[in-house]
Amino acid sequence: MSVGPRGYAWWYVDALSDDGRHGLTLIAFVGSVFSPYYFRGRRRGLDNPHDYCSLNVCLYGTHRRWTMTERRSKAVTQEAAALTIGPSALHWSADGTLTIDIDEIGTPLPQRVRGRIRVTPLFVNERAFTLDSNGRHQWRPIAPSARVEVELSRPDLSWSGHAYFDRNWGTEPLEDAFVYWDWSRASMGEESAILYHVDRRGDGPLSLALRFAADGTLSEFESPPNHRLPRTPIWQVARSSQADADHPPRIVKTLEDTPFYSRSVIASHLLDRPVTAVHESLSLDRFRSRWVQHLLPYRMPRR
Numbered sequence: 001m002s003v004g005p006r007g008y009a010w011w012y013v014d015a016l017s018d019d020g021r022h023g024l025t026l027i028a029f030v031g032s033v034f035s036p037y038y039f040r041g042r043r044r045g046l047d048n049p050h051d052y053c054s055l056n057v058c059l060y061g062t063h064r065r066w067t068m069t070e071r072r073s074k075a076v077t078q079e080a081a082a083l084t085i086g087p088s089a090l091h092w093s094a095d096g097t098l099t100i101d102i103d104e105i106g107t108p109l110p111q112r113v114r115g116r117i118r119v120t121p122l123f124v125n126e127r128a129f130t131l132d133s134n135g136r137h138q139w140r141p142i143a144p145s146a147r148v149e150v151e152l153s154r155p156d157l158s159w160s161g162h163a164y165f166d167r168n169w170g171t172e173p174l175e176d177a178f179v180y181w182d183w184s185r186a187s188m189g190e191e192s193a194i195l196y197h198v199d200r201r202g203d204g205p206l207s208l209a210l211r212f213a214a215d216g217t218l219s220e221f222e223s224p225p226n227h228r229l230p231r232t233p234i235w236q237v238a239r240s241s242q243a244d245a246d247h248p249p250r251i252v253k254t255l256e257d258t259p260f261y262s263r264s265v266i267a268s269h270l271l272d273r274p275v276t277a278v279h280e281s282l283s284l285d286r287f288r289s290r291w292v293q294h295l296l297p298y299r300m301p302r303r
Contacts, residue, residue, distance in 0.1 A: 005047040007171045008033045011083070011090065013100070013119055014185075014278050015148040015163035016265075022061035022159050023255065023278075024150065025263065026100060026117065028083055028090055029054050033174045034287065035070055036296040042173065050076050054300070055088045057104055057113050058263075060255050063155040065113045067104035070302040086303070096121060098165060102152075107299055115152030119163050122146055123216030131196075132177045133203045137170040144185065144192040144212045162187050164278070175284040177201055182240055186270060186277035190214035193270050195242045197226065207242070211271065224270065229281075232257040239281040244269040252276070259295060260286035 003009045008031035016023045031049025032038055038052035050073035059065040069086065077084040082091035087103035098119040105112055121143030128140035141164075148163035164185045170177075181198040196208040207223035227248040229239035234257045243249045247269030256263035261282040268277050286292055 003030050003049045003169070004171060005049070006042055006173065007031055007049055007169070008174070009049075009167065009169040011165070011167050013098070013117075013148075013163060013165050015119075015150070015161050016276075016278070017061070017150075017159040017161040019159070022059075022150070022157070022161070023265070024060065024117070024148075025056070025058040025255075026102075027056040028085060029056065030076070030078065030083070032070060032300075034296070035300060036293050037070060037300075037302050039173075039288070039293060048073065050078075053085050055085050055102070055104060057102055057106075058256065059113070059155075059157075063157055065106045065111055065155070066299070067106045067113055068300045069104060069107075070300055072303070075303070096124070107301060112154040113152070114154040115150070115157075117151070118149045119143070119165055120147045120149075121165065122214070123212075125212065125216060125218060127218060129196075129208060131198055131206060132200055134177070136172050137168070137174070137177055139166065139168050139196070141166045141185075141194055141210070141212075144194060144210075145187065145214075164192075175288045178282075178284050180238070180281070180283050180285075182279065182281045184241055184266065184268070184277040184279040186268065186275035188270070188273060188275055193275070195223065195270075197223070197240070197242060209242070221271065229264075229266070232262045235259045235262075237262045237281060237283055237286065239264070239279075241266060241268060241277075241279055244272065247274075249277075249279075258299075259292045260284075 011028045013026040054070045056068040071086045100117040122145040131137040143165040146163040179199040194210045198206045209223040224242040249268035252265040266279045
């Protein structure tokens with residue numbers, strides 16, 4: 001897909017192992033929405049999104065790793081079914097599997113992350129959702145339910161589990177349209193559920209509650225009540241999530257605690273059943289603050 005000036009696109013995968021010991025998140029960015037270099041570049045007219053691309057790799061469990069090296073357009077190749085960012089690449093295979101070849105260096109510790117991850121959707125959802133009233137920000141949960149196979153040589157790690165895959169894209173910076181959002185996805189046996197709550201600038205909030213059957217049939221249900229969660233322990237980022245009225249969610253584990261976003265595993269209750277969900281909260285006011293912009297290059301080196 002074409003990404004225009006000031007725009008962005010990202011492809012997101014998260015997964016938890018069947019035994020509960022491991023997890024991962026992968027995000028391939030064209031026009032990285034969280035790049036301090038793109039943030040400054042747009043203000044100087046340097047707004048080609050292909051000059052701000054990265055593959056964010058987060059490993060959780062016995063081997064924790066975090067990578068997000070930003071690369072310029074000469075190191076990026078984008079095709080209909082493939083995306084190469086530096087030494088790493090993603091591509092769709094003829095059998096419908098997403099293969100991700102990783103060769104990255106972590107930060108702040110320079111530990112290599114190398115290997116292959118395969119994501120096989122149980123079905124593919126074609127419907128996309130508009131997140132703002134001006135039609136500038138889109139989200140498509142491509143594979144709400146998928147299987148993942150992880151084979152890494154650095155670190156030496158292999159596991160399989162349940163995965164999720166989506167795509168977001170837009171024609172303006174996220175912070176121009178949104179104040180805050182939280183999002184979660186839960187596997188419910190053969191079904192899955194996704195919650196999206198967005199506080200929009202100059203507009204009302206948006207809440208989406210989606211349920212996918214085992215065959216991919218999509219149905220929307222009334223968004224459950226919003227519950228506050230404890231702020232993150234280090235950076236005190238606000239968190240909230242929607243859940244059944246009499247069953248407030250609780251934090252099981254905080255995976256990422258950064259100055260402007262958090263990623264967690266939560267124990268929740270949806271559609272009258274207990275679920276375990278991957279959850280994210282994002283503060284765009286925090287992101288665009290001067291002090292956060294000053295900190296970001298330490299975790300996001302640029303080549």
